[in-house]
Amino acid sequence: MLKRTLPLAITFIVGILMVLDYFVKIPSLNTSAASIRGWMPLVTSFAVITGTLNLVAVHSDRIRHRRPGWYNSAALFLFLAVTVIIGLSKGTTAPLYRFLYDKILIPCGSTMAGMTAFFIASASYRAFRATNADSTLLLISAALVMLGRVPIGEFVSNEMPSVAQWIMDVPNMAGQRVFLVCSGIGFMSQCLRIIVGLNRAHLSGNE
Amino acid sequence: MLASGMLFTLVTLVIVCTAILLGINEARKGKQPQIRPLAALQAIDEAIGRATEMGRPVHFSAGVGNLTVRGAPVMMASLSFLSYIAEKSARMDCSLIVTVAQGDVYAASDEVVRGAFLRAGKPELYQPGVVRYLSADQYVYAGGIVGIINRENVAVNIMIGHYANEALFIAEEAHHAGCMQIAGTTNEYQIPFFVAACDYVLLGEEVFAAGAQLSQEPSELGAITGQDFVKLFALILVLLGSISATFGSSFISRLINR
Numbered sequence: 305m306l307k308r309t310l311p312l313a314i315t316f317i318v319g320i321l322m323v324l325d326y327f328v329k330i331p332s333l334n335t336s337a338a339s340i341r342g343w344m345p346l347v348t349s350f351a352v353i354t355g356t357l358n359l360v361a362v363h364s365d366r367i368r369h370r371r372p373g374w375y376n377s378a379a380l381f382l383f384l385a386v387t388v389i390i391g392l393s394k395g396t397t398a399p400l401y402r403f404l405y406d407k408i409l410i411p412c413g414s415t416m417a418g419m420t421a422f423f424i425a426s427a428s429y430r431a432f433r434a435t436n437a438d439s440t441l442l443l444i445s446a447a448l449v450m451l452g453r454v455p456i457g458e459f460v461s462n463e464m465p466s467v468a469q470w471i472m473d474v475p476n477m478a479g480q481r482v483f484l485v486c487s488g489i490g491f492m493s494q495c496l497r498i499i500v501g502l503n504r505a506h507l508s509g510n511e
Numbered sequence: 512m513l514a515s516g517m518l519f520t521l522v523t524l525v526i527v528c529t530a531i532l533l534g535i536n537e538a539r540k541g542k543q544p545q546i547r548p549l550a551a552l553q554a555i556d557e558a559i560g561r562a563t564e565m566g567r568p569v570h571f572s573a574g575v576g577n578l579t580v581r582g583a584p585v586m587m588a589s590l591s592f593l594s595y596i597a598e599k600s601a602r603m604d605c606s607l608i609v610t611v612a613q614g615d616v617y618a619a620s621d622e623v624v625r626g627a628f629l630r631a632g633k634p635e636l637y638q639p640g641v642v643r644y645l646s647a648d649q650y651v652y653a654g655g656i657v658g659i660i661n662r663e664n665v666a667v668n669i670m671i672g673h674y675a676n677e678a679l680f681i682a683e684e685a686h687h688a689g690c691m692q693i694a695g696t697t698n699e700y701q702i703p704f705f706v707a708a709c710d711y712v713l714l715g716e717e718v719f720a721a722g723a724q725l726s727q728e729p730s731e732l733g734a735i736t737g738q739d740f741v742k743l744f745a746l747i748l749v750l751l752g753s754i755s756a757t758f759g760s761s762f763i764s765r766l767i768n769r
Contacts, residue, residue: 327521329514344579351614355644358617362640373662413650416680423683424704431707480699483715487697489741490719492524493531493734494584502535502730505590505623505722 312501319499359384445471518769526744531737538733546735551693551711552721555592558667558691559599567666568606571596572656572681573620574696575649576673577613584719585697586616589672590623591722592695596669597627601636608659609642612652617644653677657684670705671695671718682708695721 318340324330325337363377383404390401434440451457452468497503513521538544562569573589576582593609600607609624611617621642628637645655657680660668668685670678671694678694678701685692686708694705695713705712713721716738723731752763 323524327514327517328512330512348577348579348614351618352647353614355611355614355617358621358639358642358644362643365640373658376658409648409651412654413648416650416654417676420676420679423679423708427679427683427686427704427707483697483699483702485745486716486742487699489527489738489745490697490716491584492527492741493738494587494719496528496531497535497730497734498584498587500532502728502734503587503591505587505594507622 308504308507311507312504316499316501319495323499356384445475516768519767527737527741530740530744531734534735534737534740535730535733537736538729543729543732544736544739546720546724546732549713549717549721549724551695551713551717552724554691554693554711555596555669556599558669558693559596559603559605561691562666563603563605565666567664568608569596569600569667569669570608570610570656570660570665570685570690571669571671572610573616573672574670574674575612575647575652575677576616578615578619582673582697585673588718588722590619591726592669592671593620594623594627595725597624598631601628601631601633604633607641608663608665610645610652610656610659611642612645612647612649614644614647617642649675649677650680653680656681660685660688660690665690668692669694670709671713674698674701674705679704679708 321333321337321340325334359380363380365371366377367374367381387401387404390398390404394401396402428446432439432443432446434443448464449468449471451460452464452466452471457464457468494503534544559569571593573586573593574582576586578586597607597609599605607624609620611620624642625634625637628634643655643659645652659665661684665685665688668681668690670681670692674696675698678696678698682692682694682705692709693711693713694709695718696702696705697715697718699715702712702714719738720735723735748763752767755761755763
């Protein structure tokens with residue numbers, strides 16, 4: 305009973321407290337809500353430990369059974385150990401720690417972010433095929449926007465940048481706002497059901 | 512006592528909550544709404560069946576959001592999908608891989624998968640390698656998923672949750688690996704990428720509606736009716752605002768800012 309009732313009760317009390325904190329200015333209530341928000345990094349830290357234990361379990365199993373690519377798991381353990389040992393012993397501002405972060409992790413991330421441009425090109429190529437009325441409309445509007453955003457567009461017609469801006473500001477913005485409003489209503493509905501305990505997907509699946 | 516400029520927001524919140532709770536109440540009395548079939552939802556069963564026939568795994572990812580701040584409601588909705596997909600996979604003896612980017616999502620996903628396997632009558636299928644924590648860094652997470660998709664020969668890639676810049680990277684790599692793909696997110700900036708790269712997409716609010724369809728819970732189905740009423744309210748407000756602004760009146764904008 306406690307495994308279900310207690311989390312639901314805590315969710316309800318904290319949920320209502322946070323909603324009241326947003327609308328009402330009562331110092332004691334606002335302080336309590338701020339304190340609870342301050343606990344979030346603590347909870348997240350414990351959750352990271354749980355996740356790291358899973359990482360260790362999955363990759364040690366791969367090394368033990370010499371599964372394909374097991375040496376990648378060994379490299380993961382090596383860098384995990386080095387990062388944790390340096391971070392705990394010398395702090396996160398130590399030159400070696402900064403080297404691992406700034407010279408390895410960040411460049412790897414930037415490389416992947418840069419590759420997104422190529423993925424946009426290949427995905428656009430498939431999406432912009434004029435196979436029906438909708439995709440033809442997409443192709444025309446995308447071509448106009450792209451032309452309006454590069455110098456050659458202005459060379460073709462002086463009106464091209466204005467047309468591109470109109471497409472972005474009017475039909476595109478209208479569509480985006482529909483998504484925003486509908487998603488926002490969906491968010492509110494989902495939060496309400498979680499607070500009152502009608503959505504319990506996080507407690508071992510749907511009931 | 513009431514914070515300034517919050518009166519209209521509070522009244523709107525009361526209207527929204529009342530409409531949704533009334534919808535839920537009606538559904539519980541037996542008046543369940545008819546929801547149009549969503550192609551992406553019907554494709555989930557077909558995809559799991561296809562992966563089973565091919566003897567290859569299904570991959571599920573909920574994105575980089577967590578359960579406290581970033582896209583928390585959509586992450587909660589994604590857990591409903593995970594529950595359904597895990598149960599279906601277990602019943603069909605199809606291998607499932609779940610990758611997560613946040614510690615709290617890992618804990619919840621692990622519990623959901625364990626419960627789903629138990630409901631399917633196959634608790635022995637649950638192993639630590641089913642749900643895998645990769646990294647909270649979005650690109651490390653994306654790289655990890657791409658590696659898994661290629662190394663483990665994944666047949667179906669399902670991405671429903673909160674996604675940022677890594678969405679296209681994962682979806683395009685999975686497309687090139689020959690995966691059937693079903694995606695859904697409420698992040699309007701990532702929806703175009705999913706539409707371009709995936710076979711089926713749940714757009715914005717459809718993620719919540721699909722969750723209700725999957726569960727067939729009166730509380731979830733009834734909430735959809737309530738949401739439709741709120742959408743009507745928002746539409747009327749937008750129309751009134753547009754008309755009043757056209758005639759030079761700022762009545763609606765002043766009302767909203769109260």
